[in-house]
Every structure is written in C-alpha cells, then in structure tokens.
Amino acid sequence: MAGVDGSLSAAPPSPTQSLEKQFDVFKAQLEESGTLRERIRHVVSEIESTTRVMYASLLLVHQSRPTPELLEKAKSQIDVLKGKYNQLAEILGEHPGQYYRYHGDWRSETQTVVSLLTLMHWLETGSLLEHNDAQEKLGLNGPEFSLDIEDYLVGVCFMSNELPRYVVNQVTAGDYDCSRKVLKFLTDLHAAFRMLNLRNDFLRKKFDGMKYDLRKVEEVYYDVKIRGLSSNGESVGDQGIEG
Template sequence: MADAGDSSSSSSSSSMEKQFEGFLQQLEQSGNLRDRIRAVAAEIESSTRLMHSCLLLVHQSRPIPEVAARAEAQIDVLKGLYRRLAEILLELPGQYYRYHGDWRTETQTAISLIAFLHWLQTENLLEHSEVEQKLGLDSSEFGLDIEDYLIGICFMSNELPRYVVNQVTTGDYDCPRKVLAFLTDLHASFRMLNLRNDFLRKKFDGMKYDLRRVEEVYYDVKIRGLAPTGDSTGDQGTQA
C-alpha cells in the first residue's frame, strides 16, 4: 500500500511540475513580448514629444504651414512604429487587449496632437477612421480603440483655450468665434454618449471648462467691439 501511495504522490508531483513549467514558459514569453512592446511605446512617446514641441510653435504665432510641416514629419515616424507594434502582436493573435495598456497612454497623446494639427489646418474634427489611416492601423487586426480616440480628442480640446488667447493677442479677433462654434458642437456630440469609462468621463467634464474659457474670451472680444462685423454667433452657452 505504501508503494501505491508513493507512486500516486510521485505522479501528482510530476503533474504539478509540468503545469508550472508550462506557466514559466508562458510568463517568459509574455514578459519578452511586453518588453518589446514597451520599447516601441517608448519610441512612440519620444516621437509625440517632438511633435508636441513643434506644435507649441503655433502658440508663438508661427505660420501654420511651417508648424504643420515639422509636425507631420513625426506622423510618418509614428506610422512606422505602429507597424512594428502590429508585427509584434501577430506573434500572439487575439491578445490585443491583454497588452493594450502598454501603449494606450502614448496613443491617446498621439491622437490629441494629430487631431490638433488637423484642426489647425481644417478647423474640423479629425475622425476615428482618419486617425487609423494616418497611423496605418487596420481596424480588423490592429485598430484604434474607440475610447483611446475619444480621450485623445478630449486632450486636444485642452489646447484650444490657450490657442484662442494667443491668437487674440496677435489681433485675430475672429478666432474665438470659430473655436467656440467647434467646441460647442464637439461638446454636444460627446453628450450623446453613455460614458461608462470613469477616466473618459472625467476628461469629458474637463472639456466643459475648455468651452467656458473660450466663451469668456469670445464675449470679452464681442463686448469690446473687436469682433469682426457680421459675426452671427449667438450666446450659445455651455450645458452643465
């Protein structure tokens, strides 16, 4: 009976050992993959930092075409980096959201900068599909998470009050009207969403203050009689 017990114990020990050897291999594989992803994410952060420094020049009244040319060079860099991320994730299909957190913050920053650049050039919102196109993302395999896009757009709105103030100081008194119209529409569009992500909701709440700051500048310009004639923007007001 003792021999049977020893045999059973040995078998159980061997089974346990094999299981944990399998765990070890999976953890090492996952760790190596995550290290490679984080290395690319660090390069994305570096690229967005350079792009941000380029876009800051717009607050110094540098011509938009000059600012855009410098910033757009980094979009090509980012496109190559996201291609590398996609290639890494192909090694473990179906694991996008397992590792998503390792590059999402950098992606949100990239979206905010690209969207701000797009607004400077067109005064329109950069759509989700347009961001994917600019970054070379394939929605079927390695796409852009919707919440990342929305958070990035919220970050982009944070740049607009500063831009408005700086433009007014240089004599562009029509800028507050245009930015106010854009932010009002954007804020109203966000209100259509049932936001369950606490961080996204917090960022959206911040957009309300961006809108109010732009409103204050716009009304100050209007009261002082500096707004261009024919300004038909009404007292739109922010919604609580």
C-alpha cells in the same frame, strides 16, 4: 505495483511533482509574456519620442509662429509613427487574440498621438479629424489591430485642452475672430459628445473637463464681443454649454 496482467504500472505523480510541473508551465508562460511586453515597450518608447518631437513643434503655435511651417515639421513625423504602429501590429500578429491583453502598454501614447493629429487637422481645416481618417494616417485599419474608439475620444478631449490657451494667445496677437471660430467648434464638439452614454470612467472625466475648456473660450469670446473687437457679429450660438 503489479497490474492485472502481472506487469508493473507507473506510480502516479506525487503532489510535489504535480505542483512543480504546473509551475514550470507558469514560468514558461510568464517568460514568454515578459519577452513580448519588452518588445512592445521598446516600440512604444519610440512612439513616445516621436510625439515629443511633434509636440515641441506644435507648442510654437501658441507663440503666433507661422502655422504652415510648424505643421510641416510635425507632419513629417506621421510616417514615422505609422511605421512604429506597423511594428506593433507585426508583433501582436505573432500572438493572435492578445490585443486587449497588451493594449494598456500603448494606450496612453496612442491617446497623445490622436490629440496631436486632431490638433494639426484642426489648425489646417477648422474641423475634427474623423476616427477613420486617424486610423488611415497611422495604418491602424487592419482587422486585428485598429484604433480603439475610446483612445480616439480621449485624444480628442486632450486636443480640446489646448484650444483655450491657443485662443488667448491668438487674441492677444490681434486675431480677434479666433475666439468665435474656436467657440463654434468646441460648442459643436461638446454637443456631439453629449450624445454618448459615457460610463463613470476616465473618458467621462475627460469629457467633463471639456466643458471647462468651452467655458474659458466663451469668456474670451464675450470679452472680445463686449469690447467691440470682433471682426464680425456672426453668432456662434450664444447658448454655449448652457444649451
């Protein structure tokens, strides 16, 4: 087709050509995303393997095995986890602004990691591992890659699920004061969670489950108290979950 100056101008692309060009772009983007996701999943798989080793050690606390020995074995894996999260940070660093697009690929594993770290910390200190300290242990305190607050909170809820079983086994082994200590901790933790305005989502469901953990521990505590087995009569706030 001749232009106004007599030269030939290129014909506009046909609808078929435009469609093919668009889908060529889609293909390239999907292939790049798939490659990135495979790299992420490889690291996440190694994180999962590490948490299994840690959990296998910590399960033995329910058998009244010496806690320091078990904790040392589990704590030896923390540096391994930190290295894996550093790998994830490096991978995501190559694709700025994509954190929440791929966050779901390691969310569940991170919640499990938090639950193990908080359980270990509680067994050592009787207190809750704070969010900033958990980030520090995992090296997740960078501006582009951090420990999501909801993942931390869900992990704390998972940790509370382990405490009723721990209490039952400790009391059975003769540690009658354990129920008082755990009840005090869970009562305070439940009260702290009640300060949050939680939506009706997974975190809310996990928090709702915490009251059942608290109730189970209360039952053990009151049974010990009624039988006169408690080593002291210190009150933990008998309001419990009713309060």
